[in-house]
Structure formats: structure tokens, C-alpha cells
Amino acid sequence: MPFPPFAPSVYFDEADLAALIAEFSERVRRNPDLRPAMDRLVGNRWEEAEAAASSFLQATLFLERRPNVDGDWLAKSIRTLDGATIDGLADILLDCALVVLPLHSAAVVAEVSDALARLLKDVVIYDGVMRQRLLLKVQSRLAAGALMSGI
DSSP: OOOOTTSOOOOOOHHHHHHHHHHHHHHHHHOTTTHHHHHHHHTTOHHHHHHHHHHHHHHHHHOSSOOOOOHHHHHHHHHHOOHHHHHHHHHHHHHHHHHHSOHHHHHHHHHHHHHHHHHHHHHHTOOHHHHHHHHHHHHHHHHTTGGGTTO
């Protein structure tokens, strides 16, 4: 896979990313604390959710294209998840990255995960118009690939 000269150093490829997403999905499905929220969010469409997560991470990490961010799914996520659930998902992603990826690449995934968790948690604490405004800003930022700007 070619990397732009300004891309961060990641030492894995699409197969490693697929393994990361598969491990993450399996652990989330087995987690009794996260499963109720994920059942409401994902339902029985885990394969689609895994494909979307993989596409988003690939675009975000490898900087080859802009991430595709589904605004409806993002809004549903904000309505369904709370701060503790978002933290739980980020923790599981970090654990999976440490198991599946080389340490440096796991650290890059962890930084992306933390940045995403912070953005989402900043939105879920609000209601109404403020939540909608923040949600639109988050969607624009994610679609622009801005999670990697600070890494």
C-alpha cells in the first residue's frame, strides 16, 4: 500500500486492519455492559458496521481518501451511546490494537480512538439544538479526516 510522504508511520496493512476490526467486533459482542447499547445501534447488521468501521479507519489512518461518515448513523450513535459506553468501546479498541498490531501502530490507533471518543463525548452531553450543531461539526471534522491532524 503506498503512503503519502506526510502520512504517520503505521506498520500494518489492510489484513492487519481487518484482524483488528474482527477482534474488536467479537469483544464488543461478548461484553455484557456494551451489548445492550450495541444491539440498539447495530442490531443484526454487524457485517455492515464492521465494513464501515474498517473503511473509516483505513481512510483515517492511511490518508488515501477522506473517510465516509454516514450522518444518520452518527446521529443514531449519539442518541444511543453515553460517555461510559464510548469509553468502554475505546478501551476495547485499544486492547485489540495492542493484541493485533505492532506497538507503534497500536499507539496510532489508540490516539485516533481517544480523539474520536473525546469528540463523541463532547456531543452526547448536550441536548436539542446544541447537540445538533455539535454533531454537524463532528461529522464535518470526521469526514475531513481531521482525527489525524494532531498525531
